[in-house]
Amino acid sequence: MFEEIEIYAKENFIPIIRPKSRQILMDEVKKASPSNILEIGSAIGYSGLCMLFASSASLVTIEKDEGRANMARQNFGRYNVAERVQLINDDALKVLTNLAEEGLQFDFVFLDGPKGQYHKYLPLLTKLLVKGGTLFADNVSVMGLVDSTEPIAHKHRTMVVNMRKFLSDVSSSTQFESQILKVEDGILIAKRK
Ligand SMILES: C[S@@+](CC[C@H](N)C(=O)[O-])C[C@H]1O[C@@H](n2cnc3c(N)ncnc32)[C@H](O)[C@@H]1O
Secondary structure, eight states, X not given: OOHHHHHHHHHTTOOOOOHHHHHHHHHHXXXXXXXXXXXXXXXXXXXXXXXXXTSSOEEEEEOOOHHHHHHHHHHHHHTTOGGGEEEEOSOHHHHHHHHHHTTOXXXXXXXXXXXXXXXXXXXHHHHHEEEEEEEEEEOTTTTTTTTOOSOOOHHHHHHHHHHHHHHHHHHHOTTEEEEEEOSTTOEEXXXXX
């Protein structure tokens, strides 16, 4: 799907969702049949396009990197879905804070931004998700390090500690019913009660 974007991402070292995880994401979107979706981490629009083509939802997607945001815009235009998309080129924490203050809510959230920040986003995402809505977070295994009992290399430590906190906060929250799929880099699927 969107093969030329996959090739571009590979050649330019842009991380995009992996094939099995993408299929699960699209199946979850189809199942949820959302009217609106929030994505944290657009990159060049690949996963956004997958979700748009799996539903008739509108999409708010956040990307900090200006070059990637511009490419994502082009790709949404290329596949004629630009009118369904609001792309916000800014820092996710700032944007999520603003969206929550505005009282906006979404049926489906795809969390695929900076892995060391998921725990900070969780309280905001809880507000931003409707009851019965789905939170889908990618890369929750952080290269298998989250479950590792070995000492974590310094450069990954903060990210791994923060991801463990995120997973523990979700599983102990009374607001969510969640499961972790050990597929590729790990997926968390949580339903807001
Ligand atoms: C794994 S990539 C997203 C891949 C995309 N969801 C896909 O599968 O096609 C993560 C993206 O988050 C962006 N990002 C990193 N820190 C961010 C921040 N603080 N706010 C918003 N976006 C951020 C990165 O620039 C990167 O493009």
